[in-house]
Amino acid sequence: MNRPPAPPAVLHTPxxxxxxxxxxxxxxxxxAVASSANYGLVGNGRLHLAxxxxxxxxxxxLSLDKFYETQDGLYDLAWSETHENQLVTAxxxxxxxxxxxxxxxxxxxxxxxxxxxxFSVDWSNIQKxxxxxxxxxxxxxxxxxxxxxxxTTLQAHTACVYQALFSPHQPDVVASCSTDGTVKxxxxxxxxYVPSGPNVNNFTKPLLAAALTIPASGTxxxxxxxxxxxxxxxxxxxxxxxxxxxxxxxVKIGPEAAQTPAVGGICETQFVGHEYAVRKVQWSPHRAGxxxxxxxxxxxxxxxxxxxxxxxxxxYIHDPHTEFVMGCSWSLYDEGFLASCGWDCKLNxxxxxx
Amino acid sequence: xxRVRQLASHLTSASSKDAAALQRKSPDDVxxxxxxxxxxxxxxxxxxxxxxxxxLMTEMFRQAIARSAIDPALIGDITVGTVxxxxxxxxxxxxxxxxGIPESVPVQTINRFCSSGLMAVTDISNKxxxxxxxxxxxxxxxxxxxxxxxGGPPPSEEIKxxxxxxxxxxxxxxxxxxxxGDFNISREDMDEFAxxxxxxxxxxxxxxxFTHEIVPFTAFVNDPTTGERTKKVITKDDGIRQGTTKExxxxxxxxxxxxxxxxxxxxxxxxxxxxAAAVLLMTRxxxxxxxxxxxxxxxxxxxxxxAPRIMGIxxxxxxxxxxxxxxxxxxxxxxxxxxxxxxxxxVYCVRTLGLDPEKVNVNGGAIALGHPLGxxxxxxxxxxxxxxxxxNGKILVTSMCIGTGMGAAAVFVRD
Numbered sequence: 001m002n003r004p005p006a007p008p009a010v011l012h013t014p015x016x017x018x019x020x021x022x023x024x025x026x027x028x029x030x031x032a033v034a035s036s037a038n039y040g041l042v043g044n045g046r047l048h049l050a051x052x053x054x055x056x057x058x059x060x061x062l063s064l065d066k067f068y069e070t071q072d073g074l075y076d077l078a079w080s081e082t083h084e085n086q087l088v089t090a091x092x093x094x095x096x097x098x099x100x101x102x103x104x105x106x107x108x109x110x111x112x113x114x115x116x117x118x119f120s121v122d123w124s125n126i127q128k129x130x131x132x133x134x135x136x137x138x139x140x141x142x143x144x145x146x147x148x149x150x151x152t153t154l155q156a157h158t159a160c161v162y163q164a165l166f167s168p169h170q171p172d173v174v175a176s177c178s179t180d181g182t183v184k185x186x187x188x189x190x191x192x193y194v195p196s197g198p199n200v201n202n203f204t205k206p207l208l209a210a211a212l213t214i215p216a217s218g219t220x221x222x223x224x225x226x227x228x229x230x231x232x233x234x235x236x237x238x239x240x241x242x243x244x245x246x247x248x249x250x251v252k253i254g255p256e257a258a259q260t261p262a263v264g265g266i267c268e269t270q271f272v273g274h275e276y277a278v279r280k281v282q283w284s285p286h287r288a289g290x291x292x293x294x295x296x297x298x299x300x301x302x303x304x305x306x307x308x309x310x311x312x313x314x315x316y317i318h319d320p321h322t323e324f325v326m327g328c329s330w331s332l333y334d335e336g337f338l339a340s341c342g343w344d345c346k347l348n349x350x351x352x353x354x
Numbered sequence: 355x356x357r358v359r360q361l362a363s364h365l366t367s368a369s370s371k372d373a374a375a376l377q378r379k380s381p382d383d384v385x386x387x388x389x390x391x392x393x394x395x396x397x398x399x400x401x402x403x404x405x406x407x408x409x410l411m412t413e414m415f416r417q418a419i420a421r422s423a424i425d426p427a428l429i430g431d432i433t434v435g436t437v438x439x440x441x442x443x444x445x446x447x448x449x450x451x452x453x454g455i456p457e458s459v460p461v462q463t464i465n466r467f468c469s470s471g472l473m474a475v476t477d478i479s480n481k482x483x484x485x486x487x488x489x490x491x492x493x494x495x496x497x498x499x500x501x502x503x504x505g506g507p508p509p510s511e512e513i514k515x516x517x518x519x520x521x522x523x524x525x526x527x528x529x530x531x532x533x534x535g536d537f538n539i540s541r542e543d544m545d546e547f548a549x550x551x552x553x554x555x556x557x558x559x560x561x562x563x564f565t566h567e568i569v570p571f572t573a574f575v576n577d578p579t580t581g582e583r584t585k586k587v588i589t590k591d592d593g594i595r596q597g598t599t600k601e602x603x604x605x606x607x608x609x610x611x612x613x614x615x616x617x618x619x620x621x622x623x624x625x626x627x628x629x630a631a632a633v634l635l636m637t638r639x640x641x642x643x644x645x646x647x648x649x650x651x652x653x654x655x656x657x658x659x660x661a662p663r664i665m666g667i668x669x670x671x672x673x674x675x676x677x678x679x680x681x682x683x684x685x686x687x688x689x690x691x692x693x694x695x696x697x698x699x700x701v702y703c704v705r706t707l708g709l710d711p712e713k714v715n716v717n718g719g720a721i722a723l724g725h726p727l728g729x730x731x732x733x734x735x736x737x738x739x740x741x742x743x744x745x746n747g748k749i750l751v752t753s754m755c756i757g758t759g760m761g762a763a764a765v766f767v768r769d
Contacts, residue, residue, distance in 0.1 A: 041355070042357070181382075215480065239364055276365060
């Protein structure tokens with residue numbers, strides 16, 4: 001943090017506040033941004049496609065390639081792991097749309113099953129033919145781009161599910177986080193249901209039993225991520241402003257999980273520093289202990305699980321954003337490059353000096 | 355519009371993580387609908403001396419069911435905090451059944467020494483918060499008449515060779531002298547606080563404050579000549595010494611002359627006592643469905659560790675920890691219940707934390723009422739919530755030091 005940081009490459013999309021950005025897993029310069037008019041509170045949305053490359057004067061720059069209009073705000077997107085030109089978006093009207101960026105204007109497929117805002121989508125990088133969505137209706141849905149309807153629906157929480165992500169290590173294992181303050185791990189291969197009781201109607205609304213429930217916070221958990229190097233290590237963050245790193249190796253998956261739904265998770269490290277709610281966390285794809293976070297405090301921060309020399313976990317603060325930062329995404333190809341985006345309608349790409 | 359409200363909640367609860375935020379109500383809150391206790395009676399001499407620990411549990415279960423106003427079959431789990439009984443889980447399970455709780459309701463015991471009653475409440479609360487159960491019962495029980503505290507087993511060679519580990523095997527009185535010596539707590543200050551505890555308890559007892567938290571308890575009485583056992587209902591604490599003054603306490607001889615500075619006495623340490631307490635917890639959703647009066651919600655519990663040789667100062671670490679966890683300051687708290695294991699730690703904690711003595715143990719504490727180890731953590735909740743309602747306060751913090759070097763604290767918000 002000694003040298004002054006180089007200014008980020010910026011893409012401004014006036015009128016459209018960003019909710020999420022993601023780098024293509026196929027092309028090292030390609031980025032997509034999910035955005036919404038009126039800060040996503042009401043009105044339409046826009047999917048932006050951008051390129052990161054040499055700009056004027058040889059400095060790295062961002063350019064807008066094209067965009068797609070949608071009827072309602074977009075909150076998240078996920079690139080296909082099988083098809084280099086395809087990606088799926090999550091929308092405020094409960095719909096999911098699959099886009100082919102070689103085509104113009106319209107999606108190639110749309111699904112309308114969620115009954116409230118879809119807040120996250122994630123494509124499996126183990127079984128590359130499926131993706132999941134999570135919604136404020138409390139469910140997680142599993143989809144295949146080839147099928148007209150969802151493959152399965154998990155009644156995961158009784159409140160908003162802000163994010164659901166496939167494990168990068170175990171097929172069919174999904175983690176989710178919710179308004180209810182928990183992070184849950186589900187094993188899709190051995191679904192079991194919370195037993196019926198006075199307040200549980202399993203006949204019409206079976207609540208899926210989690211393999212592990214982590215009571216992560218007394219307030220809403222807005223984001224989580226699986227560590228890319230250490231299986232069963234999960235970061236969670238949300239309204240309590242604290243990023244927590246959970247060791248979940250005590251989880252039992254497979255048939256055992258169905259018998260003994262566990263509660264636990266060991267909080268290994270806490271990253272304290274954000275001044276408002278943390279909206280997004282993502283582990284580095286290149287370094288095991290490195291984590292990026294985006295927050296309502298208008299900063300994007302880089303943390304390490306190893307303490308730095310001055311005794312903290314904080315490595316870097318990116319603060320050019322002038323509004324809430326809603327998304328951040330590590331480049332999959334160029335180590336150390338990070339994209340951040342937010343309600344200032346700006347996509348920033350920068351390389352934090354660590 | 356629902357979407358705006360949902361997104362706004364990310365900021366409102368973040369920017370106002372304070373006493374106001376703490377009082378917000380949610381159907382997922384873990385709430386207390388009942389917190390009661392037995393009379394606290396002097397071990398070996400008092401009203402519960404002939405009542406075995408399993409009989410204490412049975413009677414506490416029976417009273418809890420009677421007071422709970424719910425079908426006991428709704429209880430998803432029971433945790434009993436108890437320290438000294440060598441076969442606590444046998445006793446607890448059998449006592450629950452004998453008291454009429456259906457066999458479908460499971461029971462476990464928990465032991466973190468003097469915090470066991472609070473740990474039982476915390477354990478049930480966490481199970482409810484995680485969605486494993488909707489309703490749970492927590493008990494704290496101790497018969498120090500039947501199970502005197504005779505310390506731990508002789509330590510291994512490795513433990514003997516480790517300074518802090520070795521300290522874990524030392525008697526609690528030694529840790530009290532360490533606190534008094536290390537932090538210059540004078541005998542006068544200790545006896546002043548101890549006398550205050552007696553005077554406050556005496557006043558509260560005479561004013562009838564405790565009648566709202568004490569359930570009439572059926573105890574056994576052994577006839578020393580015939581060995582015949584009869585039953586008797588007791589309703590009053592019997593450890594409160596009437597008319598106790600600081601001057602009187604100053605005359606009491608040191609209890610531990612072998613350890614310097616020898617300021618701890620029988621008058622300024624917690625009494626050895628028998629007692630039980632019960633706390634019923636459930637989600638706010640369930641309490642409303644059952645139409646029960648909600649006393650308070652349990653927000654969270656913090657536990658920390660420290661050097662065993664000065665275990666008494668545990669609350670001075672645990673209280674700031676739990677306050678920062680929930681985002682409030684000591685000034686937001688209306689009432690503290692800090693367990694008076696010894697006056698040395700009591701004086702130290704109140705001074706170090708800068709607490710207003712008028713907010714701490716206002717109806718006396720363990721020096722006057724007694725400290726049945728496993729019971730205390732649950733007993734403090736019954737006493738604290740009762741007083742909070744009386745003075746129309748909002749936030750209660752209970753805390754205690756824990757032998758072998760730990761401290762615990764919990765936050766409750768009255769509904």
